[in-house]
Amino acid sequence: MAASFTYIRIYLVRTILLIGALSALIGYYIVSPEADAVYTQINTWNMNIGTFTLFVGLITIFSRYGSNIMKRGKYWAYQLYALVLMIVFIILGTAAGLYSDLYQTAFFSTKITLHVAILGQMIFFMISGAYRVFRIKTLRTGLFALSALVIALCNAPWILSPFPQATDLVFWLLDNPAMAGRRAMVITGGIGGIVLGIRVLLGLEKGALRATE
C-alpha cells in the first residue's frame, strides 16, 4: 500500500512538473493565452507553497530553538536572541504595519548595520583569499594571478599616467579572453541546464522525484 502511494506521489509530482514546464515553454515561444493562463495558475500555486513553507520554516525554527533553549544546549543564548527578535518583528509588523515608520526604522537600523558589519569583515576575508591564490602553486593560479596583477597595475595612476595605452591592454583582456571565456561558460551552461531539465523530467536525476523508486 505504502509503495503504491510512493508511486502516486512520484508520478503526480512529475506530471505537475511536466505541465508547469510545458506551459512555461509554450507561453515563452508561442502566442497562446491558454498556456499563459495555465502558467499563471501554476505560478500562483508556487507562491502559495512558498508562503506555506515559510510558515513551516518558522515553526521548525521555533520548535528546534525552543527545545534547545529549554535544555540550555549549545548556542542557546544566540537562539534565544533570534527568537526574541523574530517575535518582536512579527508583533511590530502586524501591529504597526510593514510600511510604517516604526517597522521600517527598526528593520533598517538592525539589518543595514549588520550588512555594513559583514561587508567590512569581507574585505579581510578577500585579502586572505587573495593571499592564498597569489601564492602561485600551479600554472592555473599563476595565470589567475598574472591577469589580476596586469589589470591592477594598468589601473594604477603611476602606470596610467606615463603609459595611457595601458587602458587598452586592460580592455583587450576584458573584451577578448575574459569575454570569450564568459560566453563559453554561458553557452555551455545553457545547454547543460536544458539537458539537466530533461534528465529531471525523464526521472534520471535522483532526489525528491525518483530516489524511492
Add this chain to the structure above:
Amino acid sequence: MFSFVSQNLQRGRGFELVFVIIVGILTYLFYRYGKRGREWEIRPLEGLEAIFEGIGRGAEMGRPIMVLPGIGDLGDPQTLAGLTVFGELTQRGAEIGVTTLSCASSSNVIAASEAIARSSYTAAGKEDLYTTGKYIRWFGGDQFSYAVGTAGTILAEKPAMIVFLGYFLMDVVLDAETGARVGAVQIGGTLGNLAYVAMFCDYLLIGEEIYAASASISKDKMAISTLAGQDWMKIISIGLMVVGVLFMLARSSVILDVMRW
C-alpha cells in the same frame, strides 16, 4: 504553413525554439541508445574526483560534509544542479555513515532539500536516521543572513568537504573563507560569481560541468548517456559560431538573421 508558424511564434524566439527542440531530441536519442546498452565514458574531472575523496575524508575524520546550493530559487537551473548533487551525496553519505548538511536561502529550496534528504535516506535504507530540520538549515531569505548562518554552521560542524554548487553572490566569500579556516576541502561551481568561487575553492567545476556533476557522481548509465547528447549540441554550437564568423567576414548576416528569427 510558414506564415501560420510566424504568426503564432513569439517574435525573435523562433531560433531558440528550434535549438531547444534539437537539444531535446538529441538528449532523448542518446538516452534511447543508452537504454539499448551503449555505454559512454566521461573524462575524469578533477572537481568530481575531489568530491569522491571528500566523502571518504569525511568518513575517515568522522566529520560531516556540506553541500550549499546558494541563494537562488528553485527556478534557477544552478540551484537545481546543487540540489541534485546534494541528493547524490546525501545518499552516498548515508550508506557509509557520513552526515550531509545543507543551508539554503529560499524557503522553497529548504522544502525541496528536506524532501530530497528524506528520499536519499530512504534510498540508502536508513530512513530511521532522517529527522526534519536536522540536516537542512535555514537562516532567512537575505544573502548576508544566509552567509553568516552558514559560516556559523561551518565553524560549529567543521565539515570535511564543502561543495558550493548554485547561484552565489558575496556570500561565497564569507562561507568559503570560513571553510578554508576549518580545513575543509572545497569544490565550487557557479555560472555567475565564478571569480570568487575560483579564489576560495580548491577545485572548480566550470560551465556545464556543474550540470553534469550529479550524473557523473551517480555513474548512472542512462544519465551519462544524456551527456553525450549534450556534447553533440556543443559541437553544433561551435560549428554555428565558426560558420557565423565566416559569413560575417564575407559581409553576410544570414546566420545572424536566422538567429533573430
